[in-house]
Amino acid sequence: MDLSVAVWRKSSLSGDNGAQCVEVAVNLPGAVAVRDSKNPQGPKLLFAPAKWRSFVEGVKSGEFD
Numbered sequence: 001m002d003l004s005v006a007v008w009r010k011s012s013l014s015g016d017n018g019a020q021c022v023e024v025a026v027n028l029p030g031a032v033a034v035r036d037s038k039n040p041q042g043p044k045l046l047f048a049p050a051k052w053r054s055f056v057e058g059v060k061s062g063e064f065d
Contacts, residue, residue: 003044006033026052 006025014021014037021037032052034045047055058064 001028001031001033001046003028003033008033008035008040010037 003025005028007027008023008025010021010023023035023037023040025033025035026049030049032047032049034047036042
């Protein structure tokens with residue numbers, strides 16, 4: 001998949017202090033991409049949109065606490 005068109009965003013809750021953050025691109029057809037904000041040229045993970053939504057819902061509901 002061509003990730004050159006990915007629009008990456010970091011959580012507004014992430015500070016600029018070098019903390020461990022991820023960036024997410026949701027503008028890709030049929031995929032959600034995730035990368036380490038400290039290493040934007042490094043590896044990226046791709047998820048099906050439904051799987052990503054399920055993960056985010058689980059995080060919000062405390063499933064992984």
